[in-house]
Amino acid sequence: LFSIEERLDMLRETTKDIPNVEVDTSTGLLNVYAASKNCHLIIRGLRAFSDFEYEFQRALMIKKIDHTLETAFFMTDGRYSYLSSTGVRELAYFNGDVSQMVPPYVEAMIEKKLKLLKK
Numbered sequence: 001l002f003s004i005e006e007r008l009d010m011l012r013e014t015t016k017d018i019p020n021v022e023v024d025t026s027t028g029l030l031n032v033y034a035a036s037k038n039c040h041l042i043i044r045g046l047r048a049f050s051d052f053e054y055e056f057q058r059a060l061m062i063k064k065i066d067h068t069l070e071t072a073f074f075m076t077d078g079r080y081s082y083l084s085s086t087g088v089r090e091l092a093y094f095n096g097d098v099s100q101m102v103p104p105y106v107e108a109m110i111e112k113k114l115k116l117l118k119k
Helices: 004-015 030-036 049-065 085-093 104-117
Strands: 041-046 070-075
Touching (some): 004 104, 030 049, 041 049, 049 070
C-alpha cells in the first residue's frame, strides 16, 4: 500500500518522541547493514509461533554468515498478537475502524491513501 519513503515517514513520525530511535532502510544484506552501523544485535518482534519458526531460520542464517551478530526475540503484548498489515489494510479498505490498531498519524495516512486508490 505504501512506498518505502511513505513507510519511513510514518515510522519517523510515530517514533519522533522516543530517544535514541533511528529509522533507516537498506536494500542489501542485514549483516552488512548491521556492520556499517557497528551493530552486533538484531531485535526481532514475534506475534505467534509461526513468526518464531521463520525468524529462527533467518537468525541461524545470519549467524552462519556472521558469527558476531546476535539475534534477540521479543514477544508482542497479547493485545497485538492478531495484528497484521494485511488485516489492518483490509479492515480499513472496507471502512472499518483501525484507530485501536495503528497510531493516529498512520491511520490518517491509510485513509488518505485509500481515498486516492478508490477514485
